[in-house]
Amino acid sequence: xxxxxxxxxxxxxxxxxxxxxxxxxxxxxxxxxxxxxxxxxxxxxxxxxxxxxxxxxxxxxxxxxxxxxxxxxxxxxxxxxxxxxxxxxxxxxxxxxxxxxxxxxxxxxxxxxxxxxxxxxxxxxxxxxxxxxxxxxxxxxxxxxxxxxxxxxxxxxxxxxxxxxxxxxxxxxxxxxxxxxxxxxxxxxxxxxxxxxxxxxxxxxxxxxxxxxxxxxxxxxxxxxxxxxxxxxxxxxxx
Numbered sequence: 001x002x003x004x005x006x007x008x009x010x011x012x013x014x015x016x017x018x019x020x021x022x023x024x025x026x027x028x029x030x031x032x033x034x035x036x037x038x039x040x041x042x043x044x045x046x047x048x049x050x051x052x053x054x055x056x057x058x059x060x061x062x063x064x065x066x067x068x069x070x071x072x073x074x075x076x077x078x079x080x081x082x083x084x085x086x087x088x089x090x091x092x093x094x095x096x097x098x099x100x101x102x103x104x105x106x107x108x109x110x111x112x113x114x115x116x117x118x119x120x121x122x123x124x125x126x127x128x129x130x131x132x133x134x135x136x137x138x139x140x141x142x143x144x145x146x147x148x149x150x151x152x153x154x155x156x157x158x159x160x161x162x163x164x165x166x167x168x169x170x171x172x173x174x175x176x177x178x179x180x181x182x183x184x185x186x187x188x189x190x191x192x193x194x195x196x197x198x199x200x201x202x203x204x205x206x207x208x209x210x211x212x213x214x215x216x217x218x219x220x221x222x223x224x225x226x227x228x229x230x231x232x233x234x235x236x237x238x239x
Contacts, residue, residue: 039156042153064208068228072214073126081093081119134229134236141236
């Protein structure tokens with residue numbers, strides 16, 4: 001995660017204070033002001049990176065739920081309803097449908113319509129529960145990382161503003177813009193975030209690809225769907 005090295009900025013200020021008797025060029029304040037502007041741009045860049053990453057991740061989860069889990073759970077429940085019907089059960093949706101087809105009276109058709117409606121509602125509820133189960137940790141993590149990055153940049157921007165104010169009254173600036181960023185604690189932040197996020201995204205995409213190959217009507221569908229779901233959650237939790 002992003003390192004918080006903000007105390008370094010105050011060490012830097014102390015160094016500047018020590019050399020306060022020396023003269024500094026006008027470029028010193030300009031560089032510090034430019035660092036502040038660059039930090040704002042960098043903050044926006046990282047926010048956009050996070051938005052793209054989590055949008056893609058949530059899209060992959062929705063594809064898994066809609067394209068793999070939904071067909072599976074509908075087929076799974078219908079198989080169970082058919083088994084109940086073949087065993088003589090009158091509570092099966094198949095029983096209601098056949099009764100409506102054979103009798104065509106108002107009670108039979110009304111019962112079939114009600115049973116089909118209940119089936120659709122129950123299926124939709126289970127599908128959305130699975131979507132929520134997989135998306136909830138992602139949303140929580142997105143909020144957590146976004147808040148952490150915002151806090152990191154806000155603290156750093158404040159520290160830089162303090163430095164800029166001191167530079168206006170102090171005499172010498174020893175470090176370049178990149179060295180100042182290093183002391184602030186943002187060196188390598190681009191590669192750190194990008195590497196971490198792209199790794200998880202690739203793993204999730206690979207799992208979704210595997211899930212699309214599952215025969216949702218096959219006997220092993222239930223175990224395979226649960227296995228993929230578990231792997232998705234484990235991958236997210238490792239992030």
